Amino acid sequence: MKNKGISQIFLIAALTALVLILVNLLAHRHFVRLDLTEDHEFTLSESSKLVLKDLDDQVTFKLFFTKEVPSNLLPVHQAVDDLLDEFQRNSSRINIVKIDPQSSLQIEQEATALGIPPLQLNVIEKDKREVRKVYLGLAVLYADKKEILPVVADLRSLEYDLIAAILKVTALKLPKVGLLIPDANPNENPYEVIQKVLEQRMDLVSLSPNATDLEAKHLDALIIVAPKNLPDFFVKQLDGLLKNGVSLIILAGRIDVAGNLMATEYQTGLENWLSKQGIGLEAGILVEPKYPAQAAFNSGFVQYQIPYLFFVRVVSAGLNQDSTITNRLEEVVFPWATTLTINPVEHSDWKYEILAQSSDESFLQEGIPNVNPQAFQDFQFPEGSKKNIAILVHVPGNPRPARLVVVSNSIFMRSDFLKDYQHNLIFFQNLIDEVTLGDQLIGIRSRGKTNRPLVNLSSSEMATLRWIFVIMVPLLIGIFGLVLYGLRRRKLKKLNDQF
Structure with missing residues (x-):
């Protein structure tokens, strides 16, 4: 009997091990991922799957890790x-090669030639502090x-970065984009981030307001970013x-708002x-x-930080939920913005789409404003209404249609503002x-970029909540005490009945 029991234990253990091995084999061949995040952040997006499906030749990811x-x-x-x-x-056209650059001098030289630098990191391990050389780059071939990611650091945009790299190396021709920043100083460009974003994936052409050969x-x-008094001969070329x-x-x-909060009004030349x-484009x-x-x-x-009425925060309710440009954003902040109106008299066949608008309490202050934070301390606000800040126009045409996007603000894309308002960069x-x-990559980038701003409550709503908390807490404690008292009495009664 004893030997039989031992045999059964070994049999059960062997069967369990066999089942685990079979489950692992099946799981490897038929991969299943349960992703419970709102935007399925840890699941490959449909856009990525389409890009991978359309590959016509081998794409190699060479990891220098x-x-x-x-x-x-x-x-x-x-x-x-x-x-x-x-x-x-x-x-089946994705090939992965993993290399440790520090395994040989030849491989390290290859990484350097590709533009993948070593990182010098301060590491504390086993009560010992040392500087360690680490490689975290990859090449897409x-x-x-080839397209190089010198350092893989931002995991939030990893899928986007890798798919964008695939598109860049497999594209027959990169999109050719012109960029005009009239007052850009090469040594101190406040819109440097725009240039870097475009240079990563576009054939970028820097333009001057004096350009006469745009076509x-x-x-x-x-x-066109932050235009001021653009000459007529440049503007006429836009048609x-x-x-x-x-x-x-x-x-x-x-x-324009200077560092001392002095505001000045100007003409763009595009009005x-x-x-x-x-x-x-309203004044x-x-x-x-x-x-x-x-x-x-x-x-x-x-x-100090305060809510600043001239920094317009457009929340999800003010962002177009039918557009792939904005429907996954939670907010975009526009500092010192103006407004846009729509009057399509001459273009009945054009489609005008509002991308972003302010709340129903916003209003336009005309003239040279006082943008001091205390400007509205004792001010009675006028009746407000929703104001347009960003508009997309679909322009039919031959040989191809065009799109016209107008945003009544350029400051939202200045490098110093992007540090605090990162959703602005995603919007751009x-x-x-x-x-x-088109919308090929938009869905990848916007996933997981959620921000949950607190809802502003009115004075009456805050007062109601305050009284609910004041009353409910003692009430719940009282109910709990009564229940506890009843349970103790019942227990005592049972003891009395027994004895």
């Missing part, structure tokens, strides 16, 4: 491995083309671009041209009492993708 890395970098290794494994499951440059899109299917993105405000396209400055963004100010040596990148690639 140090094998032994500090523990805080292990998630980077794991995330890249997991994502590339999914790429392989969705396409296709035919004789000869064969652009796919033109981006020809639209007719030839060249899309335009115009980021244009009407107010009359935009009016003929059915869009009015004045937009005030947002309902959803002001937080802004930092200095008072002597003290810095979505605009670029819309006018150059």
Whole structure:
């Protein structure tokens, strides 16, 4: 009997091991992922699957990763491995090569030649502090083309970065985009981020307001940022671009604010041209009492943050939920913005789509405004209404249609503002993708970029909640005490009955 029991134990153990082995084999061949996040952040997007499905030749990911890395970098290794494994499951044309550059001098020289630098990291392990050389770069290779990611650091955009790299090396021709920043100083460009974003994936052409041959440059899109007094001969060329299917993105405000908060009004040179396209670029400055963004100010040596009514925070309710450009964004912040109006008299066949608008309590302050944070301390707000801040126009044409995007603000894309308002960059990148690639990549980038701003409550709502909490807490404690008292009495009664 004893031997029989031991035999049964060994049999059960063997069967259990066999089942586990079979389950692992099946799981490896038939991969299943349960992703419970709202936007399925850890599941390959449909856009990525389509890109991988359309590959016509081998794409090689050459990973130059140090094998032994500090523990805080292990998630980077794991995330890249997991994502590339999914790429392989969705396409047989994905090839992965993993190399430790520190395994030989030749491989390290290859990494250097590709532009993948070593990182010098301070590492503390086993009570010992040391500087360690670590490689975390990769190269995407296709035919004789290559795209380099020198350092894989931002896991939030990893899928987007890798798919964008695939598109760049497999594209027959990169989109050719013109960029005009009239007052850009090469040594101190406040819109440097825009240039870097475009240079990563576009054939970028920097333009001057004196350019007279825009059509000869064969652009796919033109981006105009912070225009001031553009000359008529430049503006007249924009009609020809639209007719030839060249899309335009115009980021244009009407107010400049200096570091001492002195505001000045200016002309962009585009007012009359935009009016003929059915869009009015209004003078004045937009005030947002309902959803002001937080802004930092200095008072002597003290810095403080307050809700600033001139920083217009457009929340999801004000973002077009039917557009792939904005439907996955939670907010975009426009500092010192003006407004847009729509009057499509001359273009009945054009489609006008509002992308972003302020709340129903916002209003336009005309004239030279006082943008001091205390400007509205004792001010009675006028009746407000929703104001347009960003508009997308679909322009039919032959040989191809064009898109005209107008945003009544350019400051929202200044490098210093992007540090605090990162959703602004996603909004701008979505605009670029819309006018150059369509919505092919927008869905990937916007996933997981959620921000949950607190809902502003009125005074009456706050008072109601306050009284609910004041009354409910003692009431719940009282109910709990009565229940406890009843249970004790019942227990005592049972004891009395027994004895």
